[in-house]
Amino acid sequence: MANELQDPRHSSAGAWAKRLYFASRAVMESVLRPYDIGSTQWYVLYQLTNDGPTMQRDLGRMLQVERATLSGIVSALVRKGLVEQTPDPADQRQRMLRITASGLKLWDELPDLALIEALAFDGVDAAELATVVKVLQAATQRLNNHLSKEIVDGDPLQP
Amino acid sequence: MANELQDPRHSSAGAWAKRLYFASRAVMESVLRPYDIGSTQWYVLYQLTNDGPTMQRDLGRMLQVERATLSGIVSALVRKGLVEQTPDPADQRQRMLRITASGLKLWDELPDLALIEALAFDGVDAAELATVVKVLQAATQRLNNHLSKEIVDGDPLQP
């Protein structure tokens, strides 16, 4: 992101969004390290445990992650024997993901990561939190809009 | 981050922080793609152009990036011939980074990335923006504190 410019940048909301993201990931990964899984792998296990077998395609949408990315994450879990990946009989293009017995066993040992979110925003005023969500959401949308327009119009940042 | 849980998570401030970070990076990278450099590589060029030759050690602190990470970024820039890395005569452990003529030439062609930050938060109320920074900063700090304590106390999330 290169957001640590002296000027407006190192104290900007964007820079803090990045820092929070990395701090949050660092906590999750330090908690998960002993179990040898990463933060997104954790979510896949969460999903498969709580909602049962899921199509890889649908999981990608829930996670908002590209197919290529999820492909790597799933293959890591399959390699570790925690998840089973089988072709869907109805549509051979799709893959069905299912947690294995070994995956379920690991899941039961895992600490509750939801506490991290609680820890981060503990005691913050609800109205302020709502403002944060509103502003970040709006900013994200503006950037994403810009991104789509760019494809059509060329690069508006370079007049 | 695995922050897209149905429950409180996919609408939480933490999840939006992640989304904003990635949206912001996506915009930067789409702008920089034609020039074949990444967002952090851009910052290194920015620094070397504006503040002159810099120690790799100091650059790491400015960017708040681990030595291992910066090492890779610098070697990518050196490979592309944009940056020159030489040992500091005074302290042979340290490396001095300097932009090359070719790097300077590229820099002059690059669009102004500062506009991205402006675009994202355009028209947002200043007071709200201040709240966002305050909350994100506090949350980051809580997580980082937790991280340091964890090393001493073991894992407080797992009672």
Add this chain to the structure above:
DNA sequence: GACAAATCGTTCGGTACCTAGCAATATTCG
């Protein structure tokens, strides 16, 4: 002066993210 400790950069292995392009399979439409 010599040995221990700290610092700096690199390499290695891992996670998570992306685009681009490919192969296999489904679907749509003439």
Add this chain to the structure above:
DNA sequence: CGAATATTGCTAGGTACCGAACGATTTGTC
């Protein structure tokens, strides 16, 4: 029906991040 199109997942190659371990060098201390 059969050809064009869309969807799904994969690989390859790139960026950006981390921790751990290693070598080289400097600093601190006895």
